[in-house]
Amino acid sequence: MARDPSLLEDTGERYPPEHRVDLPRIERAVREILAAVGENPDREGLRDTPARVAGAYEFLFAGLGVDPTQQLTVGFQEDHHEMVLIRDIPFYSTCVPSKQIVNRVGKARRAADIAVGDKLWTLANGTVEKTTVKQVSSRKAWEIVEVVTERGIMRV
Known part of the structure; x- marks a missing residue:
């Protein structure tokens, strides 16, 4: 909301x-x-x-306890079938105990900049999961990235 x-x-x-x-x-x-x-x-x-x-x-910690699926809603309807990407999304992750208080601070990356073996954080069923890029394929009009999660393979 x-x-x-x-x-x-x-x-x-x-x-x-x-x-x-x-x-x-x-x-x-x-x-x-x-x-x-x-x-x-x-x-x-x-x-x-x-x-x-x-x-x-x-x-x-302002987002602690926030349901991320409520943040990922469609803001408008268009009659297109192409993928829409949102870039420069701030990302903060904390993990305790750890050697660092803040493990990861970054933002979304372009698909063209992703390589096989890269570790990514992927939203799956409202939770963020660590994923590994298995394969990257280029297409003429867009970039396809295949990531492996515990639930299977996802192409974005």
């Missing part, structure tokens, strides 16, 4: 209630981490770090 951004602007909130995180709690945790690694969270260069990290987490 799409939201009217003006409704959020009127309340001064950046995200609707179901997407909010506990900012003060995150700030306290970041201060504790800084202290635990031997830093002084009150020194000038770190004073605003807990708030910045909390704001970043608020942004990164």
Whole structure:
């Protein structure tokens, strides 16, 4: 369900209630981490770090719990049978525990730039799955990419 951004602007909130995180709690945790690694969270260069990290987490986790199928709806009807692509879609992935807090930040790639063996994230039944490109075939008018998922082969 799409939201009217003006409704959020009127309340001064950046995200609707179901997407909010506990900012003060995150700030306290970041201060504790800084202290635990031997830093002084009150020194000038770190004073605003807990708030910045909390704001970043608020942004990164804003889609947590959102049904992605609700975001992928048709906005208009056309009498065409060609594929329509959306490009430059922001993508953020977190994985804990891990060596990094943010494992992947990127965006959609052109089919022409994809090679065999590339690892891709593919939306399947409303969830994102890691996929491997098995074969890439060129056609005169478009690019075809074949990816293998746990559920089978998909051509895009």
